[in-house]
Amino acid sequence: MTEQHRQPHGDATSEAGDLAVLEQQDHAITEPTELDAARLDRILDAVEAGDAEAVRAAIDPLHAADIADLLEQISPHQRRALLSLYALEIDGDILSHLDDSIREEVIESLPRDVLAEAMRELDTDDVVDILEDLEQPEQAFILQALESDDRAAVESALAWPEYSAGRLMQSETVTGPQDWTVGQAIDHLRSVEWLPDQFYHVILVDERHRPTGHVTLGRVLASRRDVALRDITEKEFRTIEATEEEAEVAFLFNKYHLISAPVVDAAGRLVGVITIDDAMTVLDEEHEEDMLRLSGVVMEASVSDNALTTARLRLPWLVVNLFTASLSAVVITQFEATIEALVVLAALMPIVASTGGIAGTQSLAVAVRALATRSLTSANATRVVWRELGAGMLNGAGLALILGLGGWLIFGDLWLGVVLGMAMICNQIVAALGGVLVPLGLNRLGLDPALASGTFVTTLTDVMGFFAFLGFATVFLL
């Protein structure tokens, strides 16, 4: 599985130092083929012409990640046509890079032997990542297509909970007993038939296979053969429980700048390794989830979703909002007499409400982000809430001044200006506090603070905005 590769022209350059060849080699290496618009057009033309040869020629130089992008970005119709010409070339890496929403469709279209071969190429963590999203019959087929060692590893990974470290790890580890020297480690590494594609440490384990430290490969390489591994272990050493949530794993990697971390079972025995590239993928997905939830999209949405899926993912919060917005209507109804007496109020009330909505969204975004990065904790929650109150008062005062003066000048009514200003201050304070208190409360309840989403906070600021403005108007203007 460790791929071997010879540089084109490698031998020529070392012998001759011929500049032209060097340039060429240099060029070939530093500019990998990109999926640009011209290539995309070329591929789609070849697909339309049914020219499998031309399709292959245009796609093969691309990185698996770019081929996956290609499959995601073309239409379902084009995708089916392309796959009918290119299916035999689909390999495991392409499947790995594909978005979940497309992957199942692609997998179903593959000839069984191509799929089996593609899965056999992958490290077990990638197989698990693909397998866990598939239906039962596909899962069973892929499992039986794997070699028995890999199958056992995949099955034991699948036994860990979804979104846990156990699902994220690769079960292939590089370990040595605690009393090994550098020389013994190197001899071992040279003698084993197979090594993981990626490993960055030699993990020291005790006789019960519990990790006790790890040594970077750089340190192994730089040390003399007679140096004991235990004398050159890293000062920082963190193991991760297999049941740990993957979001927590990503957080730890980012916080402590980990490159790889051993995963242990409940008895502390080594069961796998998580590497930073997988943690980075999780971090990216967590961010996506936060951003979409905050904006009221209930779950993973992809640009390759169709209109029906898109509508379905968004409808829940829209319906919720329909009812919460009716609260505003109920509030306004209480002031019908006021509006009837002074109909310009109906035109001005949305200004107070919507500026409150923006302030609430700002406060909410900062709080959700701070909770996600653990920089908002019980140690500083009170201070942050006071800070928000202060910021709400300051901006409320500033906005009140602008709006109040504007209202006074435009309508020639000092008291209308005063009412606008007072309502603005009230609503800015409610917005700033609501934006931080709602996610803090959800977090305290063990829920995802991003679930707060704009809907709750804008409802709050709408209701408060209308109530304050129409209330003050009733008192001061009638």
Add this chain to the structure above:
Amino acid sequence: MTEQHRQPHGDATSEAGDLAVLEQQDHAITEPTELDAARLDRILDAVEAGDAEAVRAAIDPLHAADIADLLEQISPHQRRALLSLYALEIDGDILSHLDDSIREEVIESLPRDVLAEAMRELDTDDVVDILEDLEQPEQAFILQALESDDRAAVESALAWPEYSAGRLMQSETVTGPQDWTVGQAIDHLRSVEWLPDQFYHVILVDERHRPTGHVTLGRVLASRRDVALRDITEKEFRTIEATEEEAEVAFLFNKYHLISAPVVDAAGRLVGVITIDDAMTVLDEEHEEDMLRLSGVVMEASVSDNALTTARLRLPWLVVNLFTASLSAVVITQFEATIEALVVLAALMPIVASTGGIAGTQSLAVAVRALATRSLTSANATRVVWRELGAGMLNGAGLALILGLGGWLIFGDLWLGVVLGMAMICNQIVAALGGVLVPLGLNRLGLDPALASGTFVTTLTDVMGFFAFLGFATVFLL
């Protein structure tokens, strides 16, 4: 700089295999000290008592990242008191982990010799990261405190543009000529006095110091001494231009699962290396920026900001919103006669407007995310816009049905229900299209699509919501 460390009890275990000792060692390693609430209280108590010894005892076992968290989460007053007791212990790693907003304050409070020592400990990329946010006198002091090699490296990194790969990279590289064997590489690594803390590849360079390939350390370790390095280079090899934007670097690392990548100057010569942990930090910051911008916070905001800073960062969009919201007021003013005739319309109009705001925010978040991950491109933009139109129509129809029926039943007026429903459909379509077209347009103009922020889209949906509802009402109800 490569830290050496002996495991506690390491020798005892290897000789005796004593279970008790093993348990203890295992425990000491797998549970690093956390900054929990109890420890935080202990630290703050010690700070209040002015007990430097107790402060040190409680802080020293913590990881630098946790000490940085501690400094960020306590109040400015507590921070000053803590620093006066603990300043001598502050090291480079702690400064590295600190949030920009706090770092300058901490650096200014450090005795000059402590600061100089702390900076000398760091790799040059970390020094650059700290230096670029400081004022001129501090920068000059730190530069002259560095050893001459490091100073030269830092100065040449600072010559690259802000937020470029050149600023992100470490200038320390591990290279070898293209014709080296594994044995020559190992001998070289063993002989050099100093190696970077982190390196994952040996980079092969030609005689002009241009990188032509790289070999993972795992491959070096697993190969016999007589194997030529060029025969075991990685198939995927990407170099990054020093002038490349750091956001693009983070994107490439995430997309292609890179671990480290050589950085080259305009002539293709190797000038440094970027490692994935730095790319992960950038990815995280880019996400933060997207989320905050989308929510109308103009730039980096931190929980440790005070109320004034917080207010200042949020005011710009609030003022913009004050004016854009006035557009809604102007629209409503055109329908004053309608509202006067049927004042219940004033109560119902915010429902249509606010549900449109939520739909616009949803569409916007998906589009901004898709643009950030390059999954929304010219190849599928048209299809995505049609998809949004379809989703807007579907959800518009569903919401129209609920709201229209509700309006009819509650107010006993079929035509009021029809007007509510029609306005809802119009506004949902405008929201869905606006949410995707505004960021697409900004992107086409070379601007950050996240700048669209909720403000623009909610203004659009407010204006459209009020106009459609009051317009239909004027036609059908009067």
